[in-house]
Amino acid sequence: MSDSVPMNAKLRQAMLLAPALIFLAVFFVMPLFDNSMRSFMSEDGGFTLSRYTSFLTDRFYLGVIVETVVLAAAVTVISVVIAYPVAYVLVRKAGRLSGVFIFLLIAPLLTSIIMRTFGWQVLFARRGLVNQWLVTDLGILDVPLRWLNTPGLAIAALVHVLVPFAVLSIASVLQGVDRRLEEGALMLGASKLRTFFEVTLPLTMDGIGTGAILVFMIANGSFVTLVLLGGGFQTLPLLIYQQFNTTRDFALASTMSTILLAIALVCLWLQLRLVRRQGA
Amino acid sequence: MNAPSTLTLSSVRKKFGALTAVDDLDLTIEPGALVSLLGPSGCGKTTTLRMVAGFETPDSGRIEIGGKDVTRQAPNKRGLGMVFQSYSLFPHRTVAENVAFGPRMAGASKQEQTEKMRKMLDMVHLNGREDMYPSQLSGGQQQRVALARALIVSPQVLLLDEPLGALDKSLRESMQFEIREMQQRLEITTLLVTHDQQEAMSMSDQIAVMQGGRILQLGAPHEIYDRPETSFVATFLGASNLFQGRVGADGRTLATAVGNLPLPRAADAGTEAVLSVRPERVVLGAEAGTLPQGLSGRVVTSSFRGSYAAYRVALDGTEMEITAYRQADAALGQGGLAIGDKVPLGWPIEGSVIVTDPATGEE
Numbered sequence: 001m002s003d004s005v006p007m008n009a010k011l012r013q014a015m016l017l018a019p020a021l022i023f024l025a026v027f028f029v030m031p032l033f034d035n036s037m038r039s040f041m042s043e044d045g046g047f048t049l050s051r052y053t054s055f056l057t058d059r060f061y062l063g064v065i066v067e068t069v070v071l072a073a074a075v076t077v078i079s080v081v082i083a084y085p086v087a088y089v090l091v092r093k094a095g096r097l098s099g100v101f102i103f104l105l106i107a108p109l110l111t112s113i114i115m116r117t118f119g120w121q122v123l124f125a126r127r128g129l130v131n132q133w134l135v136t137d138l139g140i141l142d143v144p145l146r147w148l149n150t151p152g153l154a155i156a157a158l159v160h161v162l163v164p165f166a167v168l169s170i171a172s173v174l175q176g177v178d179r180r181l182e183e184g185a186l187m188l189g190a191s192k193l194r195t196f197f198e199v200t201l202p203l204t205m206d207g208i209g210t211g212a213i214l215v216f217m218i219a220n221g222s223f224v225t226l227v228l229l230g231g232g233f234q235t236l237p238l239l240i241y242q243q244f245n246t247t248r249d250f251a252l253a254s255t256m257s258t259i260l261l262a263i264a265l266v267c268l269w270l271q272l273r274l275v276r277r278q279g280a
Numbered sequence: 281m282n283a284p285s286t287l288t289l290s291s292v293r294k295k296f297g298a299l300t301a302v303d304d305l306d307l308t309i310e311p312g313a314l315v316s317l318l319g320p321s322g323c324g325k326t327t328t329l330r331m332v333a334g335f336e337t338p339d340s341g342r343i344e345i346g347g348k349d350v351t352r353q354a355p356n357k358r359g360l361g362m363v364f365q366s367y368s369l370f371p372h373r374t375v376a377e378n379v380a381f382g383p384r385m386a387g388a389s390k391q392e393q394t395e396k397m398r399k400m401l402d403m404v405h406l407n408g409r410e411d412m413y414p415s416q417l418s419g420g421q422q423q424r425v426a427l428a429r430a431l432i433v434s435p436q437v438l439l440l441d442e443p444l445g446a447l448d449k450s451l452r453e454s455m456q457f458e459i460r461e462m463q464q465r466l467e468i469t470t471l472l473v474t475h476d477q478q479e480a481m482s483m484s485d486q487i488a489v490m491q492g493g494r495i496l497q498l499g500a501p502h503e504i505y506d507r508p509e510t511s512f513v514a515t516f517l518g519a520s521n522l523f524q525g526r527v528g529a530d531g532r533t534l535a536t537a538v539g540n541l542p543l544p545r546a547a548d549a550g551t552e553a554v555l556s557v558r559p560e561r562v563v564l565g566a567e568a569g570t571l572p573q574g575l576s577g578r579v580v581t582s583s584f585r586g587s588y589a590a591y592r593v594a595l596d597g598t599e600m601e602i603t604a605y606r607q608a609d610a611a612l613g614q615g616g617l618a619i620g621d622k623v624p625l626g627w628p629i630e631g632s633v634i635v636t637d638p639a640t641g642e643e
Contacts, residue, residue: 183335184368186355188382188433198381202372 036261039254051255061239065259068235072219075158079215080208082159083166087207090167091174105164113161117228120157124148154231158219165218166211173207174200206274213271217264236260284311284467285346285436287332292341294327294493301327303493305341309437309486312467314460316480319490320516326441328490329473333439334358345436356385361435365442367426369414375401375425376410382433400428403462420451427459431466438463438470444479456482477517481505489513510636514556521562521602523555524637538595542572544629554637561631562604564591564623571626577602579621591617593625 042048055061086105094101108116123129124147131144147153177200185195223237236256243253287309294302302324309315317325330336332343334355343351350358361382369378380397388396401407404424414422423443430438443459444452460483463470474480480487481501488495489504489512497504497513508514511522525536531546534555547553563571577593580601588605595602604625606617617623 178366178368180364180366180368181370183333183355184362184364184370184429185381185385186335187333187360187362187439188429189356189385190381191356194385199370 032261035254036258038251039258041251051251052259055252055255055259061256064234064236064239067233068220068237068260069263071155071233071235072216072222075155075162075219076212076216078155078159079162079166080170080212083163083170083211084208086163087167087170087174090171105167108161109164113224114228116161117157117225120153120160120229121148124153149230149232151231151233154226154229154233157225157229158222161222161225162215162218165214169211169214170204170207173204173210177203209274210271213267213274217267220263220267221260284469286311286344287437287469287471288342288344289328289332290342290344292328292331292338292343294324294331294336294338300493302331302338305493305495307488307495307498309469309471311469312464313485314463314470314472314483315486315488316472316474316484317488317490318474318477318480318517320475323490324493325473325475325490327493329439329441329471332437332471333360333362359433359436360439361430361433361437362439362441363423363426363430363443365445367414367422367446369422369425369429371414374411374413375406375417378414378425379428379432381429386433396432400432403431404428419447420455423447423455427462431462431468436469438468440470440472440474442474442476443472444476445474452479453482459483481517487517489516491516507633508556508635511554511556514633514635519559519603521557521559522635523557525553525555527551527553538575538598538600539573541632542629543634544632545634547634552637554635555632556635557602557627557632559590559603560588560605561627562602562625563627564593564604564606564617564625566624568624568626572629573626574624575626576622576624579617579619579623582617582619589616593623 039051040047040049042050090098090101090105121128125131126144126146126148128147130147131141134141135144181199181203182195185199186192190198221237222235223241226233226235226238227241237260240253240256240260243249243256287307289305289307292302292305293300305324305328307315307328317328319325327336331338334350334353334357338351341351342349345358345360370381373381376394376397379400380393383393383396397410398407401410404427406421406424406428409417409421414425417425423446426443440459444455447455456479472480472483484501486498487501487504488498490496491512497509499507504513504517508517508520511520514520514522523534523536523538523541525534525541527533527543527547527549528535528540529549531549532543533540534543534547534553536555541555543553543555568575575595577595580592580594582589582591588607591604591606592601593604594600602625
């Protein structure tokens with residue numbers, strides 16, 4: 001049989017993938033599926049959408065969804081604004097130091113997010129390092145400031161975690177921008193600033209888009225930072241945690257998880273579209 | 281259009297680390313003239329162009345456009361137009377937006393932008409493609425858009441950086457004529473950078489042959505071709521047969537490995553010299569009998585090249601091979617040469633030139 005060889009090759013490839021696929025199926029897909037199913041199951045075991053209709057018509061829960069999305073959007077905007085100049089310097093100015101730059105960017109990701117968040121707690125606790133500087137060492141303030149449980153600190157910590165993702169997305173696209181295009185604009189009388197807004201920025205929109213979606217997705221599902229640093233936010237992940245651990249309303253928690261998952265899937269779809277357009 | 285401007289480079293020097301890219305270069309382009317910088321890669325031609333454009337700043341020396349010192353002026357203030365090798369059209373903008381970019385940056389009204397843009401697209405025969413994106417155009421069309429985009433600002437000087445490098449051969453030749461015709465009609469002072477000798481010869485008023493950051497020779501194309509001053513110029517611009525030797529006591533002959541060759545002009549007796557003979561000046565066969573060199577050889581290879589045939593001939597009694605071109609009808613008709621044929625050969629004395637070998641610095 002002439003095509004037995006490619007069939008065997010395919011089979012072998014499938015076998016190589018099998019361990020990973022089985023692992024993902026058992027520990028990722030099945031629980032996720034089981035969890036989602038629970039949200040569609042009525043008390044008597046039948047199918048129902050009643051949880052979704054009541055959830056999505058409840059002002060409180062809608063407010064939570066809006067707050068989750070707004071928080072993620074704010075973190076995204078701040079992250080991208082901070083990331084762009086960093087990416088620009090990394091690609092255009094760092095030269096031989098770019099390797100060091102990238103290491104500095106990625107190094108924080110090697111530490112678990114819980115450790116990094118604890119770091120923020122240590123720094124900004126009532127008797128933490130920052131207050132000690134301000135009150136004791138520098139004497140700027142008479143009484144320590146309350147940082148923990150303020151929205152600003154929570155947002156700052158999220159941005160801190162997520163900026164590298166935005167930087168790397170933007171940098172990879174910026175790397176591919178032909179500098180002759182910028183020189184062309186300069187030759188035609190555009191100032192450097194004008195050149196940036198007419199040429200560089202539009203050509204890096206894909207990188208901004210990819211980075212923004214990535215940051216948004218992660219911020220949307222962020223949990224640890226908000227639990228540890230507070231900030232008074234009432235977001236979906238926090239609510240899900242409460243439902244599972246305090247209220248023990250598993251079905252409602254599953255409903256919210258599925259909604260959160262849906263938001264993430266929409267983002268993922270947008271990102272795939274963006275990437276496919278780049279490739280075309 | 282502006283009145284054509286003079287471009288002057290005086291003692292311009294540029295180093296990158298230890299490498300001297302451009303070394304004490306002087307060049308003047310008269311108003312409305314097209315001068316080519318021709319040389320192999322790394323000869324400093326592109327660096328020179330980039331200094332005129334303002335993308336690099338010379339370490340020393342002056343660059344003047346229209347009598348005004350622009351050495352340290354920002355690129356966007358110099359009033360230049362430039363066509364890049366890869367065209368550098370803005371991929372996210374339409375043809376119309378690309379061409380109208382210059383006037384828009386200059387603050388022209390929408391109406392003025394459109395008018396100028398249409399006029400330019402008309403000139404490069406691209407009307408009707410306003411709303412297309414560069415990626416939808418062929419290489420030749422992109423190149424025309426790039427030209428229109430550069431010319432719309434009525435530049436004082438037009439810079440062409442290997443503008444035809446990305447096109448295939450037949451298109452390249454027709455674009456050469458087209459650009460040259462446009463440049464002459466608009467009387468626009470132009471600096472062309474190229475490594476293609478044929479492009480330089482067919483487009484330029486003057487060619488500056490560059491090597492090692494210096495201009496080796498500057499002159500009209502036919503001058504440089506007919507009277508190369510160095511062996512580098514002789515071989516870089518067209519092909520050349522070079523004969524190295526020592527000038528005889530009478531100062532009129534050169535003692536070489538292939539025998540005594542008559543010189544086209546007197547040289548200092550006893551010095552080293554190189555004689556350059558263009559392949560099309562070499563005469564093969566019976567007609568060579570009357571020529572003074574009295575050489576003969578055996579045909580080693582022959583290749584038909586359309587309008588002419590090229591032969592390699594091994595000279596009798598030596599290791600040396602020389603290249604000779606013959607018109608195609610002679611090559612194909614009676615007297616056509618086959619490999620292995622024994623032929624007398626020579627060249628008219630005025631068809632040879634004494635050149636310097638920069639390696640020895642001697643004539």
